[in-house]
Amino acid sequence: RLERPRGEIRFERVTFHYGKDDGVIGDFTLTIAPGEKVGLVGRSGAGKTTLMNLLLRFYDVEGGRILIDGEDVKSVTQESLRAQIGVVTQDTSLLHRSIRDNIAYGRPGASEEAIREAARRANALGFIEALEDSRGRKGLDAHVGERGVKLSGGQRQRIAIARVFLKDAPILVLDEATSALDSEIEAAIQENLFQLMKGKTVIAIAHRLSTIAQLDRLVVIDKGRIVEDGPHRALVAKGGLYADLWARQSGGFIAGDAEIATAD
Structure with missing residues (x-):
């Protein structure tokens, strides 16, 4: 290990x-x-x-x-x-589960507060809170995938960035x-990414x-x-x-x- x-x-x-x-x-x-x-x-x-x-x-x-x-x-x-190791790539594949499960993937058992904070730092909380899947599940409970919400490439990438914020691994x-991401969202996240990099x-x-x-x-x-x-x-x-x-x-x-x- x-x-x-x-x-x-x-x-x-x-x-x-x-x-x-x-x-x-x-x-x-x-x-x-x-x-x-x-x-x-x-x-x-x-x-x-x-x-x-x-x-x-x-x-x-x-x-x-x-x-x-x-x-x-x-x-x-x-x-x-x-x-x-926390990883963000250009091609993020998400699990066919809830947004919450996707963010907590690197740190199962994380608190609701920690998950929301990671989403906020990845500039993702706004769009997440507006999500609703075909079964009426909303926000962090909305499911991604075949029967769930369809996310854009930029939204998927922000979920992946939220995941590394939450995981907080020593190597990035x-x-x-x-x-x-478009340049406006990239600029908003960049500062938080540099914060995350400290000590890693x-x-x-x-x-x-x-x-x-x-x-x-x-x-x-x-x-x-x-x-x-x-x-x-x-x-x-x-x-x-x-x-x-x-x-x-x-x-x-x-x-x-x-x-x-x-x-x-």
């Missing part, structure tokens, strides 16, 4: 090619300190999401190992591993965690670089290998791959301060 970890994550010479000869992750080494917030950056197909999936053991590495606090993730139960994995180890992937520019460190991956590693300003100044991706997204505008301010 993985007990509540301090949160050091180490990828040691990890190789993974989905069973093919080569092509995805090759000899990948990265250490993330407890409480450090790291953004993974790279073009589509660089291997960012694959690394997240290996950490969560949706797949096992083909070479090397992944350690949390020095313990190989292969040697602990998947249940105990995932209990210590955010893979395009706000991609389905965070690995985040975001296509919109402004959403991860303020993390401690950005690790730039190309074809499954690290090509740049450092804070936003240093990487912009360096003029490499990250600076190129940033310039494209910010319309050639490189004065870091003004851009980052928009993501606060």
Whole structure:
């Protein structure tokens, strides 16, 4: 079992090619300190999401190992591993149960007050309270799924964010965690997400670089290998791959301060 970890994550010479000869992750080494917030950056197909999936053991590495606090993730139960990691992805699948059960999924037995507070912090309480399913169940009691309420992608994503607020795990994995939200809702949640990150180890992937520019460190991956590693300003100044991706997204505008301010 993985007990509540301090949160050091180490990828040691990890190789993974989905069973093919080569092509995805090759000899990948990265250490993330407890409480450090790291953004993974790279073009589509660089291997960012694959690394997240290996950490969560949706797949096992083909070479090397992944350690949390020095313990190989292969040697602990998947249940105990995932209990210590809060996850929000761009594609959130919900249980065919009540909204309440969906939010409390990571922390069964949570109080009503804690569930409502998590929903509020995820900017979800407003739409939840307006829900009613075909059987007349309302709010947190409304069911999701085939015979229940139909939720938009952005609403599903906010339920997933409420889930991580409630779970309060020491490690956070955010893979395009706000991609389905419009910018107004994203801005409302962003501040709360930064609050949640305090004291936690965070690995985040975001296509919109402004959403991860303020993390401690950005690790730039190309074809499954690290090509740049450092804070936003240093990487912009360096003029490499990250600076190129940033310039494209910010319309050639490189004065870091003004851009980052928009993501606060």
